[in-house]
Amino acid sequence: xxxxxxxxxxxxxxxxxxxxxxxxxxGQAVGNGWDVVPVxxxxxxxxxxxxxxxxxxMSIGDARGASPRHVRLAASEVAxxxxxxxxxxxxxxxxxxxxxxxxxxxxxxxxxxxxxxxxAWAQARLGAGRGTQ
Numbered sequence: 001x002x003x004x005x006x007x008x009x010x011x012x013x014x015x016x017x018x019x020x021x022x023x024x025x026x027g028q029a030v031g032n033g034w035d036v037v038p039v040x041x042x043x044x045x046x047x048x049x050x051x052x053x054x055x056x057x058m059s060i061g062d063a064r065g066a067s068p069r070h071v072r073l074a075a076s077e078v079a080x081x082x083x084x085x086x087x088x089x090x091x092x093x094x095x096x097x098x099x100x101x102x103x104x105x106x107x108x109x110x111x112x113x114x115x116x117x118x119x120a121w122a123q124a125r126l127g128a129g130r131g132t133q
Contacts, residue, residue: 058072
């Protein structure tokens with residue numbers, strides 16, 4: 001895609017980023033002269049935190065196609081999952097900033113919420129002197 005996108009192009013990368021992308025790939029994209037913007041799209045209940053579902057019987061599906069199974073999580077397992085998800089998001093955002101990237105967090109699919117998140121990102125960049133010539 002390097003020849004199709006001129007230097008200075010914004011490249012918005014939308015993902016839940018549950019699986020991390022190696023830093024060298026981000027560096028390669030930035031090295032092409034693009035303004036790379038990771039857009040983190042995560043559900044605030046299930047991916048950024050975890051709901052209070054201890055003791056509730058849930059059906060869990062497998063992304064690889066295995067049959068769903070029923071599980072019941074203990075309070076300690078729910079708390080551990082909540083800590084894990086919260087920490088994962090914090091580290092993800094921190095790592096993007098360390099790479100010199102300005103991530104956007106989308107936690108709501110409502111049009112106004114997405115617009116507000118992107119507008120806040122743009123205003124923060126302008127306030128920091130980024131995005132101006």
